[in-house]
Amino acid sequence: MAVAELNPCFAPKSLLHPSSSLSPRPCFPTHLRQPNAFGRISYTSYPSISCSIATSKVKALTVERQKEEVNNEEDCYGIFCLTYDLKAEEETKTWKKLINVAVSGAAGTISNHLLFKLASGEVFGPDQPIALKLLGSERSFQALEGVAMELEDSLFPLLREVSIGIDPYDVFQRVEWAVLIGAKPRGPGMERADLLDINGKIFAQQGKALNVVASPNVKVIVVGNPCNTNALICLKNAPSIPAKNFHALTRLDENRAKCQLALKAGVFYDKVSNMTIWGNHSTTQVPDFLNARIDGFPVKDVIKDHKWLQEEFTEKVQKRGGALIQKWGRSSAASTAVSIVDAIRSLTTPTPEGDWFSSAVYTNGNPYGIAEDIVFSMPCRSKGNGDYELVKDVIIDDYLRQRIIKSEAELLAEKRCVAHLIGEGSSVCELPGDTTLPGEK
Numbered sequence: 001m002a003v004a005e006l007n008p009c010f011a012p013k014s015l016l017h018p019s020s021s022l023s024p025r026p027c028f029p030t031h032l033r034q035p036n037a038f039g040r041i042s043y044t045s046y047p048s049i050s051c052s053i054a055t056s057k058v059k060a061l062t063v064e065r066q067k068e069e070v071n072n073e074e075d076c077y078g079i080f081c082l083t084y085d086l087k088a089e090e091e092t093k094t095w096k097k098l099i100n101v102a103v104s105g106a107a108g109t110i111s112n113h114l115l116f117k118l119a120s121g122e123v124f125g126p127d128q129p130i131a132l133k134l135l136g137s138e139r140s141f142q143a144l145e146g147v148a149m150e151l152e153d154s155l156f157p158l159l160r161e162v163s164i165g166i167d168p169y170d171v172f173q174r175v176e177w178a179v180l181i182g183a184k185p186r187g188p189g190m191e192r193a194d195l196l197d198i199n200g201k202i203f204a205q206q207g208k209a210l211n212v213v214a215s216p217n218v219k220v221i222v223v224g225n226p227c228n229t230n231a232l233i234c235l236k237n238a239p240s241i242p243a244k245n246f247h248a249l250t251r252l253d254e255n256r257a258k259c260q261l262a263l264k265a266g267v268f269y270d271k272v273s274n275m276t277i278w279g280n281h282s283t284t285q286v287p288d289f290l291n292a293r294i295d296g297f298p299v300k301d302v303i304k305d306h307k308w309l310q311e312e313f314t315e316k317v318q319k320r321g322g323a324l325i326q327k328w329g330r331s332s333a334a335s336t337a338v339s340i341v342d343a344i345r346s347l348t349t350p351t352p353e354g355d356w357f358s359s360a361v362y363t364n365g366n367p368y369g370i371a372e373d374i375v376f377s378m379p380c381r382s383k384g385n386g387d388y389e390l391v392k393d394v395i396i397d398d399y400l401r402q403r404i405i406k407s408e409a410e411l412l413a414e415k416r417c418v419a420h421l422i423g424e425g426s427s428v429c430e431l432p433g434d435t436t437l438p439g440e441k
């Protein structure tokens, strides 16, 4: 690996040519991390193993900031301060074009599992080089550096760039995928309405940023709770991105439901297919045992205990997050990361014949009679091109319909709570009393 040029970031002054105008700089200079005149700080590094111009910048940013603003001050991070000429090596590879993937809440627990899966090739494939754009906050900045260091030390061949920052207008530039995980957890005594407002503001800002700086066809997976309504807020604030490109994660619920059905039927979980989660990622979600199949047969033909299906199974899936918190003392992180991988792969690989997957997507002409203009989990199929179609041939009986209506009512109430964040006037927040996230008691 030839070092074509010594970057002043790391170089002791004695190593620089006497005539060099370059001078050594500390990496991540602490003085640059102070809030600027606008009370905000921004720091981005663009490390790259392949061509390695590592940059960072600190500048005042406004919400109206436009695409043409690009990074031009340089800084660097660790190994990425070196400049390599890998052209010859690159020519022997049959890799696809680099993709840019943003992850928010990047210093959080779910991300700590997800990022290493993304970098390994497990998600986008072994021939897909990737640039990771990590969004954190002022309080997590040091932790973000730690994440970047661990990514460096992992020597992933496909990981070509890692950048970290706290301004979504920086971090989301040109991203083709955005996984939005960062969100404030509900604390003691906090109303769900407060959570909707606090987290809603985060997703409104991130939607605006995506709208301006992301790739126009960016696919967005919202994980931070309450994820359905956060996804709605995000897409409403990003009118130039197709609403269809936004997903709220209900894949973890699908996986949980498959596991419970397999357990009851005494089969391995790969035998369970056609599993729909309808509605909200909350305890009103509806795991659909009517249309699901075990080894190709309707679940009700395999599991004869229909009382169990209606009562225990449904509640178990709805409250699985809470049960896990009781055991672990924290919410599902590893299995959530796995389900994010599943969700992305379901969009980037063709859905197996006859099967489908669940994702909470924007209701716009849905065939099930569900209210339009919300983000609702439904059965989807994909050709593997990043897009999806809703599955039409599902049966909805009275049992399912009643429960779907309850989840729909909850989402419509959540939507009224965030009217001020989606351009629909002032909000009126009256939530049904039992609305909880899966992890809440």
Ligand SMILES: NC(=O)C1=CN([C@@H]2O[C@H](COP(=O)(O)OP(=O)(O)OC[C@H]3O[C@@H](n4cnc5c(N)ncnc54)[C@H](OP(=O)(O)O)[C@@H]3O)[C@@H](O)[C@H]2O)C=CC1
Pocket: 105, 106, 107, 108, 109, 110, 111, 135, 136, 137, 138, 139, 140, 141, 181, 182, 183, 184, 185, 202, 222, 223, 224, 225, 226, 227, 248, 249, 250, 251, 252, 253, 281, 331, 332, 333, 336
């Ligand atoms: N949809 C689903 O299936 C699931 C969703 N979740 C949700 O995912 C989210 C993240 O979970 P997890 O990674 O375990 O949580 P962590 O608390 O480990 O990390 C979350 C990150 O969110 C950011 N954050 C916290 N408070 C705020 C705030 N006020 N403003 C902005 N960002 C904030 C923090 O980043 P920073 O310090 O950089 O701001 C933190 O690193 C939660 O909302 C959780 O409820 C969890 C499991 C399943």
Ligand SMILES: O=C([O-])CC(=O)C(=O)O
Pocket: 225, 252, 320, 321, 322, 331, 332, 437, 438, 439, 440
């Ligand atoms: O409520 C939470 O934070 C955790 C969660 O969504 C889940 O486990 O499904």
